Amino acid sequence: MFTPKRATLAASLLLAMMASASLAETPNFGKPIDEAAIANWDISILPDGTGLPKGSGTPTQGAPIYAEKCSACHGDNGKGAQAAALVDNRPNIEIAGISASQKTIKSFWPYSTTIFDFIRRAMPFQAPHSLTDDEVYALTAYILAENKLIGANDVMDAQTLPKVKMPNRDNFIIRFPDRI
Amino acid sequence: MANSRDRNTGGQSLEPVAGNGLIDRRALLGRGIVLAGAMGAGIGTSSAAAGAEPLADDPWSLEIGEPTPLYQVPSKFEAKVVRTLSNPNHEPRNSHSRTPHHLLEGTTTPNGLHFTINHGGVPTIDPDKHRLVIHGLVKRPLEFTLETLSRYPMISRMAFVECGGNSAPMFSPEPMQENVQAIHGLASCAEWTGVKLSTLLEETGIDPRAKWFVAEGADSPHLSRSVPMKKALDDAMIALYQNGERIMPGNGYPIRLLLPGYEGNMNVKFLRRIKLVEQPAMSMYEARTYSPILPNGKAYRFYFLQEVKSFITSPSHGLTLKGPGLYEISGIAYSGTGRIDKVMVSADGGQSWAQAALQEPVLSKAFTRFRMPWRWNGGPATLQSRAWDEGGNVQPTRAEFVAARGELTKPAPVLAFPNQHYNSITSWGVGSNGEVKHVYA
Numbered sequence: 032m033f034t035p036k037r038a039t040l041a042a043s044l045l046l047a048m049m050a051s052a053s054l055a056e057t058p059n060f061g062k063p064i065d066e067a068a069i070a071n072w073d074i075s076i077l078p079d080g081t082g083l084p085k086g087s088g089t090p091t092q093g094a095p096i097y098a099e100k101c102s103a104c105h106g107d108n109g110k111g112a113q114a115a116a117l118v119d120n121r122p123n124i125e126i127a128g129i130s131a132s133q134k135t136i137k138s139f140w141p142y143s144t145t146i147f148d149f150i151r152r153a154m155p156f157q158a159p160h161s162l163t164d165d166e167v168y169a170l171t172a173y174i175l176a177e178n179k180l181i182g183a184n185d186v187m188d189a190q191t192l193p194k195v196k197m198p199n200r201d202n203f204i205i206r207f208p209d210r211i
Numbered sequence: 212m213a214n215s216r217d218r219n220t221g222g223q224s225l226e227p228v229a230g231n232g233l234i235d236r237r238a239l240l241g242r243g244i245v246l247a248g249a250m251g252a253g254i255g256t257s258s259a260a261a262g263a264e265p266l267a268d269d270p271w272s273l274e275i276g277e278p279t280p281l282y283q284v285p286s287k288f289e290a291k292v293v294r295t296l297s298n299p300n301h302e303p304r305n306s307h308s309r310t311p312h313h314l315l316e317g318t319t320t321p322n323g324l325h326f327t328i329n330h331g332g333v334p335t336i337d338p339d340k341h342r343l344v345i346h347g348l349v350k351r352p353l354e355f356t357l358e359t360l361s362r363y364p365m366i367s368r369m370a371f372v373e374c375g376g377n378s379a380p381m382f383s384p385e386p387m388q389e390n391v392q393a394i395h396g397l398a399s400c401a402e403w404t405g406v407k408l409s410t411l412l413e414e415t416g417i418d419p420r421a422k423w424f425v426a427e428g429a430d431s432p433h434l435s436r437s438v439p440m441k442k443a444l445d446d447a448m449i450a451l452y453q454n455g456e457r458i459m460p461g462n463g464y465p466i467r468l469l470l471p472g473y474e475g476n477m478n479v480k481f482l483r484r485i486k487l488v489e490q491p492a493m494s495m496y497e498a499r500t501y502s503p504i505l506p507n508g509k510a511y512r513f514y515f516l517q518e519v520k521s522f523i524t525s526p527s528h529g530l531t532l533k534g535p536g537l538y539e540i541s542g543i544a545y546s547g548t549g550r551i552d553k554v555m556v557s558a559d560g561g562q563s564w565a566q567a568a569l570q571e572p573v574l575s576k577a578f579t580r581f582r583m584p585w586r587w588n589g590g591p592a593t594l595q596s597r598a599w600d601e602g603g604n605v606q607p608t609r610a611e612f613v614a615a616r617g618e619l620t621k622p623a624p625v626l627a628f629p630n631q632h633y634n635s636i637t638s639w640g641v642g643s644n645g646e647v648k649h650v651y652a
Contacts, residue, residue: 077493078493128619134502145498148492152432156303159432159433206515207515
């Protein structure tokens with residue numbers, strides 16, 4: 032009785048190890064779901080722009096939204112308050128010292144897509160995932176422009192946003208490459 | 212049978228093995244006998260027996276006790292054994308709670324004392340409505356309910372979870388006068404039970420282009436991290452239980468991702484979505500927060516691993532030794548690489564070292580308790596522990612760590628996370644008055 036069971040287990044393990052074994056001897060309780068049904072949850076954005084939604088926004092459009100929904104915590108014009116500063120006005124943005132205080136969007140963040148992604152999934156703090164995609168583009172544009180990373184009239188959308196070159200992009204070392 | 216052998220060798224085991232009173236760890240084998248004998252011979256407490264008061268029955272021995280509760284909680288006399296809170300008034304920011312290591316023993320963190328960091332409060336999730344979706348570069352996207360997940364073959368394993376920012380106060384250029392809870396309290400260890408992620412991926416199938424997966428929570432920040440597929444096919448788990456009961460709300464109820472040995476933030480709580488992708492998403496937590504700045508201005512990316520670490524929990528900062536005599540030095544060691552190989556202890560600030568006893572079982576990527584008998588002579592002492600893991604990695608001294616990773620120019624607030632992935636030796640200085648303080652040595 033014990034041996035056949037072990038043989039079955041061995042067989043299912045073998046099946047599982049074969050790449051094609053999508054219908055291996057697992058319980059198969061997962062319910063098929065199509066990507067359309069997942070769309071509202073699927074807010075992943077990759078740094079090459081994959082996943083960015085339709086829509087657009089400019090710094091000018093972002094300014095009043097920022098004043099209304101962001102400045103209470105992040106301060107006027109992104110200068111920081113009880114929440115982190117979003118704008119780095121230092122003339123020299125070299126990283127000085129190992130403190131996280133050096134990690135401003137302008138001096139440290141390697142990808143502009145991260146700004147859009149974080150605003151859309153987590154902001155405003157009290158009402159996350161409540162902004163329209165246009166509003167998120169406008170706020171992202173506003174923050175980038177205040178940091179002088181784009182022009183005051185530049186339009187941010189799925190094509191332009193990933194092309195914004197962040198100054199610190201190539202300043203990272205992968206710690207444990209063998210684990211990737 | 213073991214006792215007779217201990218009795219025979221016990222006296223010899225009390226011989227010092229390193230400076231400032233460290234005693235051979237083998238003395239612990241027959242600990243009761245050896246220590247009792249030593250107490251009697253060494254500091255003469257047995258002579259006090261002559262004038263002892265006669266024992267009386269206390270009130271609780273003379274009346275019926277309290278009714279049995281449905282879910283029991285610790286004695287009211289243990290009310291001080293609690294976590295410390297970074298945001299007790301629930302202000303609109305993240306919130307940390309730290310494990311009181313100095314008040315605990317063994318290797319399992321009780322569920323009520325497991326550390327938590329939440330970035331938008333603790334969500335109240337109805338388990339009947341919770342879903343886990345796996346999609347992206349799979350052959351067929353699937354949706355799982357709690358009920359269906361519960362029907363899969365499960366595994367249990369001990370695993371520590373540690374915030375990548377744990378021990379950050381030690382980046383300060385001077386030793387912050389804070390206890391082990393404040394310094395190292397963002398690490399805990401539990402038995403986690405759940406379904407291996409690889410089991411679910413067998414059902415969805417994996418598109419060979421998938422090199423990473425993005426995990427996302429159902430909490431208000433929709434916290435999201437990218438994880439290499441290598442980890443998914445190794446020991447990643449969809450955990451449903453924590454120390455035998457359903458996962459605590461603050462630890463990810465009803466399900467969390469468990470990535471044994473990887474920084475806490477990646478162990479996404481309230482897990483609702485896994486998407487297989489070709490490249491990492493560079494979410495804020497990987498692009499910014501857990502990319503530690505190095506002294507040359509560059510930064511590490513994808514640190515992931517919680518490297519080998521140990522610290523002494525007793526005696527430790529804030530505790531006071533009550534007179535010279537025998538003590539047990541006790542602490543915790545762990546490594547995200549695997550098992551702890553050995554722990555060395557010093558009582559003289561690293562001038563001499565002796566090997567500590569490791570309490571069995573010594574499990575991979577889990578807390579290991581170490582113990583070392585020590586006779587305090589009443590003079591100054593600096594207690595340290597240093598761990599090695601089975602991968603051959605050794606915990607750095609503070610000087611070695613600072614040389615490689617740098618330190619701050621001035622102390623940061625103790626609750627701040629000025630940098631990440633700190634794992635050097637911790638030193639506790641014992642003064643002649645018995646007070647224990649955090650020192651750098």
